[in-house]
Amino acid sequence: MATRVLAIFPDLDIAGIEQFRGRWDPLAAAVPAHITIAFPFAWPGTARSARRRAAAGARRVRAIPG
Structure with a gap:
């Protein structure tokens, strides 16, 4: 059974977020800003499923009001 991670990479203006991450997140240069949905979890099926x-x-x- 494979271990999976689900993450969303939003298509937004994230300059402020990246600036914050650059200061505090040691992985900021390696992984773009994202929202982690589930990490990690075992999944018996394919990544597509x-x-x-x-x-x-x-x-x-429902969408988060903005």
Whole structure:
């Protein structure tokens, strides 16, 4: 069984976030700003099936008001 990680890499203006990460996050240069959904977890299926399951769950969640 494979270990998976689900993360979202938003397509937003994240200059301020990257500046903060550059100061405090030692992995900022290696990994772009993202939102970790699940880390790590065992998944018996393929990466594609994990993405499909996560997408189905995300469709049931309301957007965060902004």
